Amino acid sequence: MSVQERKRRERAERERLIVATARELAEQQGWDAVTTRRLAERIEYSQPVLYSHFRGKREIIGAVALEGAAEMAAAVRAATSAADGPRERVAALAHAYLGFAARNPAVYDAMFQLDGGLAFADEDTPQPLKDAFAALLESLGEVAGDGVHPGLFTEVFWAALHGLATLTRAGRLPPEDTESRVELLVDRLAKV
């Protein structure tokens, strides 16, 4: 009984190790460098072990994405709760969001650019993803303005942030003026 318990624990521990290692490797050298062979070598097991935890590489990416979603939700909530006034909250949210994307590009890719096999905008969407959206909604809903559905407003604001994050990181937008862009976005979109 206790032996099985220990094995279960060790197994769960190894699964966390896989996800953490994949994330680390992706942040260091990009997702292209995250091959099943390299990943297996880093955790000091053979390749097939990965497949006893995950159905495939996609699911590993998905696991990193879920972890990232939880962290992003926490980061957004921490930033917004430390700000007073709707305007400041929205600005803090935007900075927290873009900051997270800039500091964790590989995780952000796992969440929104790569295929992690996750359901979105659906009833069987994993909880961390729903919660991350909820974290945005909490601060953005109050500045949607009259007659505008809070959910819809949040979607639009989120899309704008997502566009800024991805285009900036891909080199499509010069990074210098990020601050001005965020200001413009907050000033125009949010009804305070």
Add this chain to the structure above:
Amino acid sequence: MSVQERKRRERAERERLIVATARELAEQQGWDAVTTRRLAERIEYSQPVLYSHFRGKREIIGAVALEGAAEMAAAVRAATSAADGPRERVAALAHAYLGFAARNPAVYDAMFQLDGGLAFADEDTPQPLKDAFAALLESLGEVAGDGVHPGLFTEVFWAALHGLATLTRAGRLPPEDTESRVELLVDRLAKV
């Protein structure tokens, strides 16, 4: 002399065929299905022929991206020139942009999601890309509002459209409310 001319023509023709075939295959089955072997088979040549035209797969993606940029610029200009009044022009631009992205998802991916090895926001950015941005700037610059740099405003508006396009296509946003989102975006961002 005339023989060389003919050969040059045929070679250019084959290059167009490669790009068109890659694009077609990508739209039909996604970029993952665009392998050098499949592409070579479709154009009825062997693989190495591809490498006598392009340095690698990346450059083929880049070629599709440039073609797409030119088309998108044309689509945006056609839509905006048919609308009268700044507000209508911006709305038409947004619809043209999102419509292009929705109708040509693989081309849009080549332009903004995949690595086509193209320079951006740089002096040696290819002309079609600069021109596509210019097409946006032409209609968006006039609604930037007082004291806001037209280029900066265009970047922000573009980022918002890009976010809507990618999140919608990836299933992150339900496609039903696209129209409402565009309306909200245009109403809030554009100063008419």
Add this chain to the structure above:
DNA sequence: GATTGGATCCTAGCACTGCTAGACAACCAA
């Protein structure tokens, strides 16, 4: 304490990828 059954893990290999070296054939100028 020896034996057996089952879980766990690894070696080896499959079919595929992008890309390239070197052999071969077709062509044109002399």
Add this chain to the structure above:
DNA sequence: TTGGTTGTCTAGCAGTGCTAGGATCCAATC
């Protein structure tokens, strides 16, 4: 007709995600 250049293809490399089958170890049973 010859010689050389140009163009193309066959064959192969190293790498990818993923899996079948065999080896090993360990806990429960006799």
